[in-house]
Amino acid sequence: MQTDEFAEMVSDALDHLYDQASLQTHPLAPALGILPLPGETRAEALRRTLHEAVESLRPPAAVPQSQPEWLPYRVLSLHYLGSWPAQDVCGELSFSMSSFYRQRNRALEAVASVLWSQRSPLSGQDREPDEPTQEQAGERTLRELTALPHATVSLPALLGGVIETLRPLAGRQRVTIRPHVAASGSTVCIAPQALRQILLGLLADCIATMENEDLPIQLCCRGQALVCQVQVRDACGCLAQKLNAAGETDTSFWRSLVEACEGRVWTRAGATGQSVLGVSIPLPSAAASVLIVEDDADAIALYRRHLEPAGYAVHAAHSEAEVREALARRMPDLILLDIILPERDGWTVLSELSDDARARRIPIVVCSIAAHAELARSLGAADVLQKPITREQLLETVAQCLNSRGTAASADPAGCAPDPSSPPHPSDRAPATR
Numbered sequence: 089m090q091t092d093e094f095a096e097m098v099s100d101a102l103d104h105l106y107d108q109a110s111l112q113t114h115p116l117a118p119a120l121g122i123l124p125l126p127g128e129t130r131a132e133a134l135r136r137t138l139h140e141a142v143e144s145l146r147p148p149a150a151v152p153q154s155q156p157e158w159l160p161y162r163v164l165s166l167h168y169l170g171s172w173p174a175q176d177v178c179g180e181l182s183f184s185m186s187s188f189y190r191q192r193n194r195a196l197e198a199v200a201s202v203l204w205s206q207r208s209p210l211s212g213q214d215r216e217p218d219e220p221t222q223e224q225a226g227e228r229t230l231r232e233l234t235a236l237p238h239a240t241v242s243l244p245a246l247l248g249g250v251i252e253t254l255r256p257l258a259g260r261q262r263v264t265i266r267p268h269v270a271a272s273g274s275t276v277c278i279a280p281q282a283l284r285q286i287l288l289g290l291l292a293d294c295i296a297t298m299e300n301e302d303l304p305i306q307l308c309c310r311g312q313a314l315v316c317q318v319q320v321r322d323a324c325g326c327l328a329q330k331l332n333a334a335g336e337t338d339t340s341f342w343r344s345l346v347e348a349c350e351g352r353v354w355t356r357a358g359a360t361g362q363s364v365l366g367v368s369i370p371l372p373s374a375a376a377s378v379l380i381v382e383d384d385a386d387a388i389a390l391y392r393r394h395l396e397p398a399g400y401a402v403h404a405a406h407s408e409a410e411v412r413e414a415l416a417r418r419m420p421d422l423i424l425l426d427i428i429l430p431e432r433d434g435w436t437v438l439s440e441l442s443d444d445a446r447a448r449r450i451p452i453v454v455c456s457i458a459a460h461a462e463l464a465r466s467l468g469a470a471d472v473l474q475k476p477i478t479r480e481q482l483l484e485t486v487a488q489c490l491n492s493r494g495t496a497a498s499a500d501p502a503g504c505a506p507d508p509s510s511p512p513h514p515s516d517r518a519p520a521t522r
Contacts, residue, residue: 099196105138106135110131111130111134141202142165144202154480230345234345234349243269246283247267247287250288257295258303266305268306270309288342294326306318313368317367320362320365321362327340346369352368376421377403380405381411381425391482419447426456
């Protein structure tokens with residue numbers, strides 16, 4: 089295969105990055121010799137590979153984001169990963185359509201070069217499953233999964249996707265998966281791809297040893313860890329090591345991934361003669377939370393695209409009444425406040441928050457085309473951003489305000505009280521089975 093043909097395949101795959109059917113049969117996957125993870129489709133594996141290739145173009149953190157070195161990465165990240173139309177990318181980066189195509193083509197060449205150097209000399213169909221390169225690929229995949237960025241994840245949504253993927257296997261074994269996610273702490277900051285593979289592998293191994301049974305699974309945050317527990321007849325049987333094609337002991341991939349994430353696998357006796365198989369995965373310090381006070385849905389979506397990939401937990405309120413409701417639920421670490429709001433404008437909201445003893449400690453950044461810096465600061469604003477706001481301006485201002493407050497990325501962890509019906513805490517667990 090020639091490099092220009094390969095580059096065209098890469099460009100076409102990025103054009104269809106979120107088209108499951110196209111990626112599932114795309115010729116780029118066999119050209120790269122991609123091996124899907126357990127429970128992962130070929131489309132998901134190819135999408136992950138493309139994401140990683142684009143991220144490899146990200147300049148070092150020491151390079152200011154205002155420098156031109158960032159342009160190729162930002163064009164690909166916004167246009168392909170973020171699904172932004174070309175016109176919106178031009179508006180965000182303040183350059184012409186011709187500049188967009190020039191930067192995009194330059195970045196596509198770089199991504200194709202990265203992937204060309206990673207391609208396998210053998211296609212996925214030609215490779216023997218017991219070749220040493222498969223073991224090397226597994227080790228490389230572990231490194232890649234543990235290096236993926238963390239994001240705010242809805243545990244019910246992620247677990248629902250895992251259960252949907254396992255539906256054919258569960259149906260064949262006549263196993264009914266019964267999920268429970270504790271109401272508090274149902275959203276965590278974690279690498280979603282790694283967690284998905286752990287849950288898929290754990291549940292698949294359990295289902296394979298069951299027939300015509302229920303499989304209860306519980307997810308809960310305890311301290312700085314995410315705990316997953318399943319109740320089974322024979323936890324040790326679910327963890328039994330198998331022999332691979334070479335006759336060597338083969339540990340399940342998901343257990344290796346738990347270990348790579350510095351987590352642990354444990355078992356203990358459960359109620360009614362069953363046993364409990366558990367996984368504990370350490371969580372990073374909770375992300376700083378940002379409350380957006382804005383009545384424009386497009387503006388809120390733009391803020392989310394800027395803030396969430398940077399690790400912030402983003403919430404939104406559309407009016408002064410919703411602001412009060414949001415503050416009653418949980419105090420954010422920072423507020424982005426628009427001035428033009430329905431009913432009562434942002435100036436009134438800013439004044440009232442500054443007079444509120446609980447809310448007074450929260451930095452408020454006024455973000456509006458109608459912003460008046462002197463007025464905003466006199467009413468208690470920490471800073472002012474005039475719309476339109478660039479991604480660099482927003483991230484820099486948010487970081488500065490949080491740092492000056494001394495709470496950047498240090499919000500209280502999303503604690504999760506154990507469900508009364510859950511199995512006992514793993515602190516009295518049996519020794520790890522690994």
